[in-house]
Amino acid sequence: MSELSEHLRALPLRILPPQLLAARGRLLGGRGSGYLIERHARAYRHAWLILVSGFFEPLFYLLSIGIGIGVLVGKVTGPGGHLVGFTSFVAPALLATSSMNGAVFDSTLNVFFRLKYAKLYDAALATPMRSGDVALGEIGWALIRGGLYAVAFMVVMLAMGLVHSAWAVFAIPTALLIGFAFAGAGMAATTFIRSWLDFEFVTLATLPMFLFSTTFYPLSVYPRPIQYVVDCTPLYQGIALLRGLTLGYVGPGLLWHVLYLAIMGMAGLAIAGRRISRLLLR
Amino acid sequence: MPDADILIAARGLTKRFGDFTAVDGIDFELRRGEAFGFLGPNGAGKSSTMRMIGCVSPPSGGELSILGLNPVLDGPAIRARLGVCPQDDTLDVELTVRENLLIYGRYFGLPRRVIAERTARLLDFVQLTERADDQVDPLSGGMKRRLTIARSLINEPEILILDEPTTGLDPQARHVVWDRLFRLKQQGVTLILTTHYMDEAEQLCDRLVVMDRGKIAAEGSPRQLIEAYSTPEVLELRFHVSDHEQAAEKVANAPSERMEVLADRILLYVIDGDAALAAVRALGLEPLTSLVRRSTLEDVFLRLTGRRLEDG
Amino acid sequence: MTAPAAPAGVPAGRPADAPAGSKAPASSEASPAVAGRWAMAMRAFQFWLVNYRRTWRGTMYTSVLSPVLYLGAMGLGLGSLVDKHHSASLGGVSYLAFLAPGLLAAAGMQTAMNESTYPVLASVKWLKTYQAAAATPLRPADLFRGHVLFTTMRLFMNSLIFLVIMAAFGAVRSAWVVAAVPVVVLTGLAFAAPIDAYAVTREKDQGFAVLFRFGMIPMFLFSGTFFPITQLPAWIRPLAYITPLWHGVALCRELSLGTAGLWSSLGHLGYLAAITLIGLAAGVRTYQRRLYV
Numbered sequence A: 001m002s003e004l005s006e007h008l009r010a011l012p013l014r015i016l017p018p019q020l021l022a023a024r025g026r027l028l029g030g031r032g033s034g035y036l037i038e039r040h041a042r043a044y045r046h047a048w049l050i051l052v053s054g055f056f057e058p059l060f061y062l063l064s065i066g067i068g069i070g071v072l073v074g075k076v077t078g079p080g081g082h083l084v085g086f087t088s089f090v091a092p093a094l095l096a097t098s099s100m101n102g103a104v105f106d107s108t109l110n111v112f113f114r115l116k117y118a119k120l121y122d123a124a125l126a127t128p129m130r131s132g133d134v135a136l137g138e139i140g141w142a143l144i145r146g147g148l149y150a151v152a153f154m155v156v157m158l159a160m161g162l163v164h165s166a167w168a169v170f171a172i173p174t175a176l177l178i179g180f181a182f183a184g185a186g187m188a189a190t191t192f193i194r195s196w197l198d199f200e201f202v203t204l205a206t207l208p209m210f211l212f213s214t215t216f217y218p219l220s221v222y223p224r225p226i227q228y229v230v231d232c233t234p235l236y237q238g239i240a241l242l243r244g245l246t247l248g249y250v251g252p253g254l255l256w257h258v259l260y261l262a263i264m265g266m267a268g269l270a271i272a273g274r275r276i277s278r279l280l281l282r
Numbered sequence B: 001m002p003d004a005d006i007l008i009a010a011r012g013l014t015k016r017f018g019d020f021t022a023v024d025g026i027d028f029e030l031r032r033g034e035a036f037g038f039l040g041p042n043g044a045g046k047s048s049t050m051r052m053i054g055c056v057s058p059p060s061g062g063e064l065s066i067l068g069l070n071p072v073l074d075g076p077a078i079r080a081r082l083g084v085c086p087q088d089d090t091l092d093v094e095l096t097v098r099e100n101l102l103i104y105g106r107y108f109g110l111p112r113r114v115i116a117e118r119t120a121r122l123l124d125f126v127q128l129t130e131r132a133d134d135q136v137d138p139l140s141g142g143m144k145r146r147l148t149i150a151r152s153l154i155n156e157p158e159i160l161i162l163d164e165p166t167t168g169l170d171p172q173a174r175h176v177v178w179d180r181l182f183r184l185k186q187q188g189v190t191l192i193l194t195t196h197y198m199d200e201a202e203q204l205c206d207r208l209v210v211m212d213r214g215k216i217a218a219e220g221s222p223r224q225l226i227e228a229y230s231t232p233e234v235l236e237l238r239f240h241v242s243d244h245e246q247a248a249e250k251v252a253n254a255p256s257e258r259m260e261v262l263a264d265r266i267l268l269y270v271i272d273g274d275a276a277l278a279a280v281r282a283l284g285l286e287p288l289t290s291l292v293r294r295s296t297l298e299d300v301f302l303r304l305t306g307r308r309l310e311d312g
Numbered sequence C: 001m002t003a004p005a006a007p008a009g010v011p012a013g014r015p016a017d018a019p020a021g022s023k024a025p026a027s028s029e030a031s032p033a034v035a036g037r038w039a040m041a042m043r044a045f046q047f048w049l050v051n052y053r054r055t056w057r058g059t060m061y062t063s064v065l066s067p068v069l070y071l072g073a074m075g076l077g078l079g080s081l082v083d084k085h086h087s088a089s090l091g092g093v094s095y096l097a098f099l100a101p102g103l104l105a106a107a108g109m110q111t112a113m114n115e116s117t118y119p120v121l122a123s124v125k126w127l128k129t130y131q132a133a134a135a136t137p138l139r140p141a142d143l144f145r146g147h148v149l150f151t152t153m154r155l156f157m158n159s160l161i162f163l164v165i166m167a168a169f170g171a172v173r174s175a176w177v178v179a180a181v182p183v184v185v186l187t188g189l190a191f192a193a194p195i196d197a198y199a200v201t202r203e204k205d206q207g208f209a210v211l212f213r214f215g216m217i218p219m220f221l222f223s224g225t226f227f228p229i230t231q232l233p234a235w236i237r238p239l240a241y242i243t244p245l246w247h248g249v250a251l252c253r254e255l256s257l258g259t260a261g262l263w264s265s266l267g268h269l270g271y272l273a274a275i276t277l278i279g280l281a282a283g284v285r286t287y288q289r290r291l292y293v
Helices: A002-009 A018-028 A032-045 A048-073 A086-116 A120-124 A131-159 A166-190 A196-212 A224-232 A234-247 A254-280 B046-053 B075-079 B097-107 B112-125 B141-152 B171-186 B198-204 B222-229 B241-251 B273-282 B297-305 C037-085 C095-116 C118-126 C129-134 C140-168 C175-199 C206-222 C237-242 C244-257 C262-291
Strands: A075-077 A083-085 B006-017 B020-031 B035-039 B061-066 B082-085 B159-163 B190-195 B207-212 B215-220 B233-238 B258-261 B266-270 B289-294
Touching (some): A032 A131, A032 B097, A048 A131, A048 C206, A086 A120, A120 B097, A166 A234, A196 A234, A196 C037, A234 A254, B006 B046, B020 B035, B020 B061, B020 B190, B035 B046, B046 B190, B075 B082, B082 B141, B097 B112, B112 B141, B141 B171, B207 B297, B215 B222, B215 B297, B222 B297, B233 B273, B266 B273, C037 C140, C095 C118, C118 C175, C129 C140, C140 C175, C175 C206, C175 C244, C237 C244
Parallel strands (some): B035 B190, B035 B207, B159 B190
Antiparallel strands (some): A075 A083, B006 B020, B207 B215, B233 B266, B233 B289
16 A cells, blocks of 8 residues: 555655755655545544444345345355355345445545535645545545444344354455455546536446346356356455355455456556546646 | 745746636746735636646646745645635535644644644634634634635745635625734735735735736736826716716816726826816816725726726 | 515515505516416426436436346346245245335335435525525425425336336236326325425435435335335334335335225325325425525
8 A cells, every 4th residue: 555655646756955855754754645534534523423324224235135035035056056045145245335335435426526516625735735645545534434334244244143254354354455446446437527417327337236246146047148247347356255255165266356356446546546636736 | 046035936937728828928926025916807817826836736838936846846845835725715614613724734744732732823813712613614704714814824834825815705804804914914924815806905915916818917016006007096987877978078178197988987097186176177067976086906907907807 | 375465576575675656566466477386386396397408318327227227136136036935925926026016116215315305405505596596486385396396207207117117027917007106106205295395404415314324225125125024023013114115115016916905005195195295394384494594
């Protein structure tokens, strides 16, 4: 992360008077993004109910499936061809989806609102903060928030007996990785957004992924060609990873999913880092 | 070796947005301790100039040096030493008054302890101590502007940039803001401000440039500008609407340095207003109202551009 | 409620600063600026309509794709698993046929909540278009009814689109399903009217996030859309029965499956109508209080 932040700030060192260099070090020691995170943490003190409510959404889904749909479905074929309870099958997918939705929401709608209406970045950029600090801060906040939800969700999964393997300790870093991938992509997408109407396209990407990336039933339900398509979606990578970890089917194959998500996040960040100045510094 | 007292130097400074040239090759210098103004109507290029000085808008051409640094390369280092009070309040409505100063100070990398100490002082200075823990949104326009000014001072800036500091405020709130800015000026803070109010420019600026359509039309102190581009007194005459044009033709025969016929008034630029009024009456004209006043920057602007400041 | 008398061009309900000699007409009939209750609401409705002309294309994605995606993923995909399991609680119909009318009603709730939250707050707080309109002869109540009319139109359009898609999926068992369209409109209004009334009183949008997460989502998930509420624990079932969505879902399902009975249908309709009427009465008051300060 710190290497990336250096890259994003992209300012070559120059020969400067020593007191100025000191000022630069003191002011901009890569902490600019931290100050934005501090701002968000403070703002949410006044809106803590919203912060808390974000956790309940996946929880309601989980309960609805546990009490209702799970009873209608019974058992399904999980990874490795073993039968698992429907709720155990869907729970990791809900965690992946909630990580995706949270990261996308934070990095698109929230960022756009702060950019165009709250003028939050106009204020920040009148200070030594850089556009790169803003981008990193937003992604960092999205990850912190997503991380909190992931921890809470895992606690509920444990309590409901939906965790079947010790590998599940890796579920939280994985949820963060999913958040990173989607926050990077979302931030990049935001630099292309012109008006609120464009957000329809964001939903157009996330809703089908939520419904079709093996959230509710195994890949085998689909005909072959569609299986390949689903196999390529980013959310599927996250779901496959979390499902493998919580159900205890872990193999080297999972590393491909990790690689996919890591590249997606970095690529998004690189595009956003390149374009965000154009957005903020007219 | 540049003069150490020159804080900002611009030469041929230009800003283009596509085909539109907002700032068209302007030259100016800002010296330490002075209050320097850009006077001009809306759309003259003042805000674009301020944004370039604030290092959030890269110049399209020319040279700009701020505190001896290049704004394109050293934006953050320059901004660390500037205070910016933008035209539209960019206050954080999700935070309280105090938190606005805290977070803004954090953006400068200041320790919380230092910010807390300065916040107490600054809120006192802008008379907002009692509202410290209130949300920002319900504050009046004048209070918000004062809070923005306090916020721009949190880093104890070497230059304070004010873009239209009292636009949109009621007369009473304007005077409170002027009073605070005047105190800052007396404390030796270097001010650079834009305005389209000539009274604001006269009250606050030691030196100013008149800007019109992206170019600088004249430069000097308010007094110098008035002396150079206007007469000591102005006679304002108002006739009945139906007689307006006819009267204007006749008034032209009265002796004056210059005459301006506006939509609703006729202005005569003269040395002695009362004498001029007597001369007008001697021509057999009886205006509905007449007013003798001293020349203002408004007259300077009218002379330089042929338009009034409010016309834009 | 009749409009207060006012000369043409002078806002109703305000002291008329009329030129000397002119007298205010005795009745509103004399002035074309002031008309009957619903005629005035139609003017406010037209404002939304003009706006909608710019944005309708974007909303079509949601109106058409959501039903297709949900029916495909849940009805067909998940349905294949449910049908294999042969659960008795569905009463012998396929999961697709069970789910589709539930989703139809839930989509109505969603449309209504989207229309009655942020657009209302934007009109009164961010864009202040309501304040602009309140300076004309339109009264707050007209603005409220105008927006309710617009929401009604959106509900009607969306449910019609949904119904066509549902039929294309083969999820319909009875021609009575046509009657589900007005039922969805009424279900939506049971949300839109009271939420409209609430939204206009707000200063911030924070309450909406709570409304969506603690109101809409739980209703969507637990009011019988995805599974019969008999599967809920007995102590929580009464909570589901009082939600307007359950009444909408139950009636739409009975119509779609052709099992609707007269008295139970009237019961559902009466409940939804009662909430709508309460919401309409409340909205007139809250709009008035917010716009005439």
